Amino acid sequence: MIAARLQTEPFDAAAEQAALISARTDLGAAVQFTGLVRADDGLVALTLEHYPAMTLAQMQAIAADAAARWPDTIGTIIHRHGRLLPGEPIVLVTTASPHRAHAFAAASFLMDWLKTKAPFWKREEWADGSSRWVEAKTSDNHAAEQWLAP
Template identity: 60%
Template sequence: MTPRIAVQEAPFDLAAETARLTAGRQDVGGLASFVGLCRADDGLAAMVLEHYPGMTERAIARIAEEAADRWPLLGLTVIHRVGRLEPGAPIVLVLTASAHRTAALESCAFLIDWLKTGAPFWKREEFEGGAERWVEAKAADDAAAARWKPA
């Protein structure tokens, strides 16, 4: 299995990505998906996501490899957008396919938790009125990722 990993400005198409992942496959019994959207919290006008090309894709590939080592995956897609995103815009897509639902669901949850803390993205929030601020790491994201660490 070769994961599909993309970091891009363009929007993604959930239906097209699902079709791509499962095309011609009859061994897939469970497909899990997560789509993260830009929320309009506290007057947010937009979120600007920046990354270091090459480094970000390699980090995501390592996280995908970890998921493939832990679960019997038949397919995996991670697409993360960068650039200026307004509220309601899709930011991230994680798709996992397996013969069984448990592996698909658990690996999807693992991937999104680890992406939040292990993929190098820098986020700047723009607010109505012109104020801006960089988003700092959150303890809740670290705790979510930590639940997947081996005992």
């Protein structure tokens, strides 16, 4: 099973991974990815907006897809929303499996699909007082396309 959560508050990545693998002796690998708000030139904050039920449902669908592809893999995905500052954690993907290849693949799949399929709207605020909505990146779509092949 791979659980999905939305929250405004910061997460403790080490505690999340410890909770995931606690008391499990069948696991051979744990993989973790933490995405951070990047301090691009003059970025003051990044605000993520979403429709909670729709976003959580999509995150759960992504998690279910990963669990079906790698049934021996467990995991947790957490995505924050609200106003975040540079350096703050924005997303956590942690997976564990008896086999490292499955843990790595599931983590990569989850992150690629979160970037392209989870319905978040991101607004950047800049030091000069301006702001703009973030456009989808072609590179993120290309990364996700690798998972479409059989």
